[in-house]
Amino acid sequence: MPVIYEKVALIGLGLIASSMFWAMKRGGLAGHVSGFARSADTRDTAREIGLCDEVCDSIAKTVKDADLVVLCVPVGVMGSVAAEMAGYLKPGCTVTDVGSVKADVIAQVGPLLPEGVHFIPAHPLAGTEHSGPRSGFAELFDNRWCLLVPVPDTNANAISRLRNLWDGMGANVEEMDAEHHDLVLAVTSHAPHLIAYTMVGVADDLRRVTDSEVIKYSAAGFRDFTRIAASDPTMWRDVFLTNKDATLEILGRFTEELFALQRAIRMGDGDHLHDYFTRTRAIRRGIIEAGQDTDAPNFGRQPGNK
Amino acid sequence: MPVIYEKVALIGLGLIASSMFWAMKRGGLAGHVSGFARSADTRDTAREIGLCDEVCDSIAKTVKDADLVVLCVPVGVMGSVAAEMAGYLKPGCTVTDVGSVKADVIAQVGPLLPEGVHFIPAHPLAGTEHSGPRSGFAELFDNRWCLLVPVPDTNANAISRLRNLWDGMGANVEEMDAEHHDLVLAVTSHAPHLIAYTMVGVADDLRRVTDSEVIKYSAAGFRDFTRIAASDPTMWRDVFLTNKDATLEILGRFTEELFALQRAIRMGDGDHLHDYFTRTRAIRRGIIEAGQDTDAPNFGRQPGNK
Structure with missing residues (x-):
């Protein structure tokens, strides 16, 4: 070239x-x-x-x-x-x-x-x-x-x-255009990062209670969040401060949905949960078909040695 | 053997x-x-x-x-x-x-x-x-x-x-013991799964608005959530219904922390955000040292071909 x-x-x-x-x-x-x-x-x-x-x-x-x-x-x-x-x-x-x-x-x-x-x-x-x-x-x-x-x-x-x-x-x-970019990225990147940071922070608090068990047993799902929450703190501080409105809008929608699911758990509404979890499965398929992620189990991570 | x-x-x-x-x-x-x-x-x-x-x-x-x-x-x-x-x-x-x-x-x-x-x-x-x-x-x-x-x-x-x-x-x-197991797993697995399901559900709603852009641009962070939210719906419905109390307790803590971070964004409190994001970075290091995940960038995923 x-x-x-x-x-x-x-x-x-x-x-x-x-x-x-x-x-x-x-x-x-x-x-x-x-x-x-x-x-x-x-x-x-x-x-x-x-x-x-x-x-x-x-x-x-x-x-x-x-x-x-x-x-x-x-x-x-x-x-x-x-x-x-x-x-x-x-x-x-x-x-x-x-x-x-x-x-x-x-x-x-x-x-x-x-x-x-x-x-x-x-x-x-x-x-x-x-x-x-x-x-x-x-x-x-x-x-x-x-x-x-x-x-x-x-x-x-x-x-x-x-x-x-x-x-x-x-x-x-x-x-x-810039406004559309900032909204799309709030959904695909900024809100997910804040959520991952939050969940890892909660676990970190509890880690002191449970003596490193959170780290030890992280492979059950939590470790994926920790990768995102290991991103550069300065970069991400600035992202949230400068894309404030779109991020807060998406987080507001997220909280609404989370409360609806928490309520379904509390009330024992299994159908609501099952329907929701079935719907989200489809979006993963779309991402793999679009060539934006691997279909290999666990991202194709190599298992560690014993 | x-x-x-x-x-x-x-x-x-x-x-x-x-x-x-x-x-x-x-x-x-x-x-x-x-x-x-x-x-x-x-x-x-x-x-x-x-x-x-x-x-x-x-x-x-x-x-x-x-x-x-x-x-x-x-x-x-x-x-x-x-x-x-x-x-x-x-x-x-x-x-x-x-x-x-x-x-x-x-x-x-x-x-x-x-x-x-x-x-x-x-x-x-x-x-x-x-x-x-x-x-x-x-x-x-x-x-x-x-x-x-x-x-x-x-x-x-x-x-x-x-x-x-x-x-x-x-x-x-x-x-x-069983009670301790159910609490540890609520932190390391059950709450993270519900959060991932929720974020993917929110994005799925917005996907209709933004015409597949959520899928297209998912590599910015969101795609990691979609892997977890592609897990078996029946299995996970049952997990939440049967580990209700511990899951709701952890989700309650999560929501508190999320609100505190949302408030920091709204008020422009960069120090709060930076401190939080620095703390969460350390837990990733612990997981890698414990042999529970790979340190390869992006889990060692192979980049797709153009």
């Missing part, structure tokens, strides 16, 4: 940025990739493992001459990072991001960018429970979705070029 | 029974295994795939001369099955079960068994989202826990023999 951007700058060097670097290298998609992280430790690690062609000590140097700048920082600091770099951007470059919330990022970052810079917010729906510069891998985006959320009147060639980059990194690309 | 029981009878031929059969064959633990399922379709499938040395058309014939009878049916019908078989049990045999709830099963089944039969309730903490006679595999119990819940004054030799069987099938065996 031909080089799509001569120079790419990655701001923030966590799971997504490091996976983008390896995926761009795999596909030969970028001529030169520079990287910056706020923490000196992270920059040292990046240099040690060969993450980025050049790791810079300042944002100004990182974005200099870049054709594409990718903001890979928590949603809560997108605005301050954009303010810091705005004066150093190459005219005509594209600025994008990988944040999990879009309306808030557009409101924060958009007004700070100079005339002539193409701002194309994006969100790759891919991740793992690990974080930091060592957690990335080239295959992370393979067959995952990347949603582009361009603001009105964005240059079509600039969009098409960014689309080609994500396509080259293995993703399926779609466009969506 | 030497044969532990000359004849084993499996009542019900779903995921657990079929996995027990293959695990017993792998270890050479049983001389002869007979099996029974209420549905003629299930019996036909079992015969077709060689599940059990003999598939019988009646419970009476299945349990005849058996040294061990294993009830592998939903918790809600344990009592009626026990009543049906009680008159045909071999004197001195052991009756066990694999139900996810123990106090209720003991109350249902215990009084129905004749004098001289050893009743040793059990619960292997292992499963997948699949069900039925084709879903079993020999490795299901490897390095998983099996909890034995013997009632007071149970014959020590009978316990030791059943323990050896589970050990031979790959499990780690522990003993626990």
Whole structure:
């Protein structure tokens, strides 16, 4: 595949940025990739493992001459990072991001960018429970979705070029408007994460009572929640604070349903429970047919050795 | 390994029974295994795939001369099955079960068994989202826990023999009393399952609004919930109805915590959220160190092909 951007700058060097670097290298998609992280430790690690062609000590140097700048920082600091770099951007470059919330990022970052810079917010729906510069891998985006959320009147060639980059990194690309994105993600990601965090927190409280039994017997279902609840705390704090309305709306619906099921348990209404559980089974089938998960039992996890 | 029981009878031929059969064959633990399922379709499938040395058309014939009878049916019908078989049990045999709830099963089944039969309730903490006679595999119990819940004054030799069987099938065996079992499982399994069912139900409602986007973009976190919510509806209906008090208690605590986190989101209390999410991260580490889950990103799922 031909080089799509001569120079790419990655701001923030966590799971997504490091996976983008390896995926761009795999596909030969970028001529030169520079990287910056706020923490000196992270920059040292990046240099040690060969993450980025050049790791810079300042944002100004990182974005200099870049054709594409990718903001890979928590949603809560997108605005301050954009303010810091705005004066150093190459005219005509594209600025994008990988944040999990879009309306808030557009409101924060958009007004700070100079005339002539193409701002194309994006969100790759891919991740793992690990974080930091060592957690990335080239295959992370393979067959995952990347949603582009361009603001009105964005240059079509600039969009098409960014689309080609994500396509080259293995993703399926779609466009969506910001409000709709934030609602869909509240359902598929933000509310489930908060619920998993909550259940794990409850179990953690009880763990002190039951002397590690919660950990020992976690394979009965609970351990799946703990994977999600091991995700990066800063990233997720910012997601909930910046997608507040949609998340709270979905959590409100969730609580209503939970109360209805609790009532069915209390009243012994087995038919209600059975009907509900039969309906939810179908959605799993849809996800497997859509190629978004494996049908292997327990996700194909390997059993441990005795 | 030497044969532990000359004849084993499996009542019900779903995921657990079929996995027990293959695990017993792998270890050479049983001389002869007979099996029974209420549905003629299930019996036909079992015969077709060689599940059990003999598939019988009646419970009476299945349990005849058996040294061990294993009830592998939903918790809600344990009592009626026990009543049906009680008159045909071999004197001195052991009756066990694999139900996810123990106090209720003991109350249902215990009084129905004749004098001289050893009743040793059990619960292997292992499963997948699949069900039925084709879903079993020999490795299901490897390095998983099996909890034995013997009632007071149970014959020590009978316990030791059943323990050896589970050990031979790959499990780690522990003993626990019924009330404690039901509370621990409410935390590690029953409440998480109800929560997953609820979230998937909410998303299913919204799916109609958003035209399959929930399925399409499920990899953002939601798909993990759908695996749990694809579990057998009859089994889970019975679990909630028979472990009502402990499940409702844990769900009550869950709702309290969820409301506290929702309030933190609404008030913009980022510190509360960050502290909570940092704490839950630690429990994942404990589970991995205990050998109860893999540290591979996303459970080591294979990425799909584009």
